[in-house]
Amino acid sequence: MPRISSSKANDRVFVRNGRRHYRRSYSSTELRIGLVLLVLLSTLVGWIAWRGAHPDPDLYSTELPLIEGGTQAVEVERSVEFAGGPRAIASESGAKSEVGSGPLPAGLTREGWTSGEASRFGPDNLYEKINGREGYFKSFGFKALHFVTLERDEDPSTVVDIEMFDLGTAPNALGAYAGERSPGITPDVDDAGMSHIERNALLMTRGRFYVRAIGSDESPAVRAQLDHLQILFRDNLEGEPLPWGYRLFVGKLGLGTESVSFMPENAFSFGFAENVYAALLEDGETELFVVAETDLSEAQTLAARFTEGFAGYGTRAEETGGIGWIEDRYIKSIAGASASGRWVVGVRGAPSVPTAEAALRRLTEAVASFPTPDGISSKGEPEGATGEGESPNEESYPEESYE
């Protein structure tokens, strides 16, 4: 029978002093390894503490995709190479030829220029690109922004940024374009859109697209690149005839295309005013506006709301021809609206009641003989916007508007 030691000092099963060690010395290798481990652990602890004290601020954000399970509503294509491997997506994008990145056509650069990576922004992240300005484009039905930078090989600080806004419909694109065009600029108009080059920038519409190509300066190299882009986009983006508002104001009333604007929502800061076409008359003050409604009753209701809206900023001036004119209390201009068939017609900014009356008469006469394609709707205006045989570029537009 094995003898069990009675010495408690040698008891290895129930060690009473767990800290006791039985070695009198350690090798220098063990010491070095120990020190290395200690340093590694200290570094790790320090790194964890530092990261904890400097959290990623994005963690504090309350983005819906995070809350709703991480599905990103709109993807950002930050790494799309479009220099190689063009693909045809004409039916989806509105482009009618081979394209590179989304609807951006291939061949964006002239010789001596290089394109960067294309990126795409949707309604949820547009602010990342144009923070503070995104509301403007959203008011014009913003769908997507396709962006790319072209860089001059000789001098990388010389660049052209291409911003291609998909605004859903041609009237939206034209409206956004009209709102950003500098006063006094007369656009080039063709059978599918408008464009102009102003110093360092090309601005153009083509169907539902509003394109801005912004140069870093107005050097000959930038201007040549802008000229190239203007032709490229004209040839490669499918356009559509200008909508009925242009046919009315330009074709029937003989006003310049540059005078016409389109407000899909919140026109004149009236929340109820949607799909409003407006045009500035030759005096530079008086503005005509028109809205297509579904019938006379709807038009009368809307005209009354416009009158009520104008009255919020002014006082009744006088009533002529059944129209209660309102004088703006600040700038003393005259405004008023009435219904003519399915149309709401109105005037604002007129210097006097007789001027307003004459302008409204002119507009009323124009809409009286203006064909009203069935497709026009006060809520979603584009379909049928150009009636059969009514292409502004073939029949209604005065010749000079194309120059």
Place this chain on the structure above:
Amino acid sequence: MSDHDEHRKLERRAFLKQAGMVALLASGATWSALAPAGAPFSLRDPDGERGKSKRKTIHLPENGYAVEASSVHSHLGVARGSDVDAMIRASVAAIGGIDRFIQRDDIVVIKPNVAFERSAPLGATTNPEVLKALVRLVREAHPKEIRVADNPIESPESCFVRSGIRQAAIDVGARVMLPTPGDFETINVPGATWIEEWPFFWSPFRNATKVIGVAPVKDHNLCAASMTTKNWYGLLGGRRNQFHQDIHGIISDLALMLKPTFVVLDGTRVLYRNGPTGGTLGDVREGRTIVASTDSLAADSFGWDMLLERKGIERPDYFAQVAGRGLGNPEWTEVSIREEQVG
């Protein structure tokens, strides 16, 4: 009893003691893990909130970075001309000179507007020549360090390079501080409506003793005008675009958040339409004016009337909100002003 029996008895006792301790520890651990969240010693964390580290909040100095008010110097210094150096010098001289504001060993933060990836002539960002002139002037007071910082939503690197601000700052020896996620802390702004606690670009402000804002004069799609008060928006982190729903309210909060040493309104170029991004040179006109002020709101009201040329048009709502908090005078005509034509 033999030695052997006695030893066995001792072993049994020790075993029972240690087994008891293990059982106690196991029970304690089980209780901590399974007991309801509110119970004593419970470690339950059903929603993960207890496990989060407690956010440290930082506070800017109670009275901001302003120097003592003066009854001798003008509140507004306006310099007109084309020599940017001379204009900066004259405008700051009008409000007391750089020595009134900056002392040796100060750490100075200069906050330009570098919000967009646009070249300087397009007017969407602070003119780099103005920044250079300002840094040179500040340097004359021998501060310990000059930091140039902003937090653009677009790529900060690209914005700083394209706008020319990075090179301008480097040329005159300022330290450029670009934001990284680790540079943000939660700021506490007592009384603020929207940013009582919000991520703030803190690293440049660590140990800073003076803060100068230098902002361009811009039309703004949402708030009508972006000038010196709106400029502090660039110090916020997080998903700050949500503030656009109450843009005037957030600008009022910004005035509460940061009380600068002085501000410079860069009116050398005026982005008078299609702001805040602009795009064409047709959106920009020459302003040939620089304003220095100890009252941001007064400087902004000067910009609205005289540089954006909107005198007589109703001012943005944030003017009234900031004034309502006693953070500035919304009528530049009511503060002392010194104007000078230089260069």
